[in-house]
Amino acid sequence: MQDFLEEYAAFCDQHGRPERVELMMCDINAILRGKWLPGDDEDKIAKGGVRMPLSTYAPNILGEEVEATGLGIAIGDPDGNLIPVPGSLRPVPWASASGGTVAQVLCEMHDDDGDVAPYSPRRQLQHVLERFHERGLNPVVATELEFYLYKPRDDQNDAPVPPDKSPTAQNYDLEVLDRTQAILDDILDAAWDQSMTPDTLIAEYGPGQFEVNFHHTDNVMAAADDALYFRRLVRGVARKHGMSATFMAKPYADYPGNGMHVHVSVVDKDGRNIFDAGTDEPSATLKQAVAGTLDTMDDLQAIFAPHMNSYRRFQRGSFAPHTPDWGWDNRAAAVRLPEVSGPGARLEHRIAGADANPYLAIAGVLGGMIYGLDNPDLPLVAPLEEMNGEFSDALTSDWGTAVECFAESEIAREMFMPGYRDIYAAVRRDEISQLTSAISQIEYRTYLGRL
Structure with a gap:
């Protein structure tokens, strides 16, 4: 907790206190998911007071829960605590909030034992x-x-x-x-x-x-x-x-x-x-x-x-x-x-x-x-x-x-x-079942009026 507060204070000294902080975590598709918090809520961020469902690590590309992963509602969709990754607090130069600074910080979700959830792609690396x-x-x-x-x-x-x-x-x-x-x-x-x-x-x-x-x-x-x-x-x-x-x-x-x-x-x-x-x-x-x-x-x-x-x-x-x-x-x-x-x-x-x-x-x-x-x-x-x-x-x-x-x-x-191969395959199989069953424009153009 103290490490993040010191990092945050140094950020404020250099860039000014941000209007908001964007908390980001990486899902299985490398899509960043998370929450925005006001820039004066650093204590809440530091102590892991922001929570999200652990299943957020493994949605399909459409953002939907995949039941076959065994995560999500099948096990009650429990939350994890978003904990900042040390050294990842950075400005967002292309964004602005009421003309003020915007900050981003990469987070990992920790489970009730305080460990990084095993569904994290960072944890796999x-x-x-x-x-x-x-x-x-x-x-x-x-x-x-x-x-x-x-x-x-x-x-x-x-x-x-x-x-x-x-x-x-x-x-x-x-x-x-x-x-x-x-x-x-x-x-x-x-x-x-x-x-x-x-x-x-x-x-x-x-x-x-x-x-x-x-x-x-x-x-x-x-x-x-x-x-x-x-x-x-x-x-x-x-x-x-x-x-x-x-x-x-x-x-x-x-x-x-x-x-x-x-x-x-x-x-x-x-x-x-x-x-x-x-x-x-x-x-x-x-x-x-x-x-x-x-x-x-x-x-x-x-x-x-x-x-x-x-x-x-x-x-x-x-x-x-x-x-x-x-x-x-x-x-x-x-x-x-x-x-x-x-x-x-x-x-x-x-x-x-x-x-x-x-x-x-x-x-x-x-x-x-x-x-x-x-x-x-x-x-x-x-x-x-x-x-x-x-x-x-x-x-x-x-x-x-x-x-x-x-x-x-x-x-x-x-x-x-353990288990990550099966979670990954379950997500991809779900996407295959949805995306390959959609009828494409080229099929309508080629077949609909000719057959």
């Missing part, structure tokens, strides 16, 4: 990190996130429309950056205001598409937090400029989707990169980690591609890797090795969409790596550079198949906390 720490190892992580800016829509059924003057192929186009400078500058300024560490911001291939790269950090949880914050930040800044933004995996059929790439190296207790063998060839340890990520990719695809739209990225010609292959500096590979020697020796996992929950996606990447480190005899296919244009069998492009593979996976069961 911490669970995987603990397996590294038990071995005296610590991952170093950086993320890259892609997103689209588009014009505001009058109707939720409308397709997105790119900003005016957007070329159909704007990759690295400096004029696009010039035209969008005001909004991009505000995005970067807001990121720095929120203590993030963005590295570069570039124009990506699609019309209105951009990518941000973050610096590497050994604070893996902070890297995941920042990826979550950044999605909210971009949408907020875009609204302030009269635009909209999306991290949807594939908002346009004919243009590249939005990915979330995860770069990972691993250091030992002495700070030495365990992937660096001092040669120009990938070390045996790095190859083990790669083998683990590839071997678990089918099992965990439902984590990296959580939604119906996610699977539009897993098609030939979709600009995204869709086979469990690896390569050196090869962007067609699901796992790429940008550097294989020195302190920067690492792998880049390129499968996840920008729509993935960053805590669960990073947990899946790290879990696959540790699976490889613990199973040194896993086979590793040849790199794409040696495959003469051949690829491994493709990952599925079917949402239901991926979810059922995850639901039956012993790897997934052991990787996450």
Whole structure:
């Protein structure tokens, strides 16, 4: 309690007392849920006096309770106490309340025993990190996130429309950056205001598409937090400029989707990169980690591609890797090795969409790596550079198949906390039953008047 009050007092000294504080917690879909409190209610926040149902961690994408999770009304829908995550109190530069400052703070719900609820995606990532720490190892992580800016829509059924003057192929186009400078500058300024560490911001291939790269950090949880914050930040800044933004995996059929790439190296207790063998060839340890990520990719695809739209990225010609292959500096590979020697020796996992929950996606990447480190005899296919244009069998492009593979996976069961695999699968099955049963506009257009 005292730690938060001291953090809050320091915030007020720097930014002034906020008009309101936005209490946020991350659900299974990486949607932020929570409550607003007046800025003079810091004592209530500090002592966990704000409560919400624990089932709020695991709704479907529509925000509905999923009975099959075993949470919610089936067990009386008990509350948890929202407890602030230390160090997460930050200003909200794009928001204003009666002209005053707005603050946000990330929270976790604690159960009656005072523990973070096991349904928390952050807790799942911490669970995987603990397996590294038990071995005296610590991952170093950086993320890259892609997103689209588009014009505001009058109707939720409308397709997105790119900003005016957007070329159909704007990759690295400096004029696009010039035209969008005001909004991009505000995005970067807001990121720095929120203590993030963005590295570069570039124009990506699609019309209105951009990518941000973050610096590497050994604070893996902070890297995941920042990826979550950044999605909210971009949408907020875009609204302030009269635009909209999306991290949807594939908002346009004919243009590249939005990915979330995860770069990972691993250091030992002495700070030495365990992937660096001092040669120009990938070390045996790095190859083990790669083998683990590839071997678990089918099992965990439902984590990296959580939604119906996610699977539009897993098609030939979709600009995204869709086979469990690896390569050196090869962007067609699901796992790429940008550097294989020195302190920067690492792998880049390129499968996840920008729509993935960053805590669960990073947990899946790290879990696959540790699976490889613990199973040194896993086979590793040849790199794409040696495959003469051949690829491994493709990952599925079917949402239901991926979810059922995850639901039956012993790897997934052991990787996450007890019961979480089943909760996750139950949420996705509920979404599949609702979203795939809806009749689409294209079906009416094609069949209704012809058959």
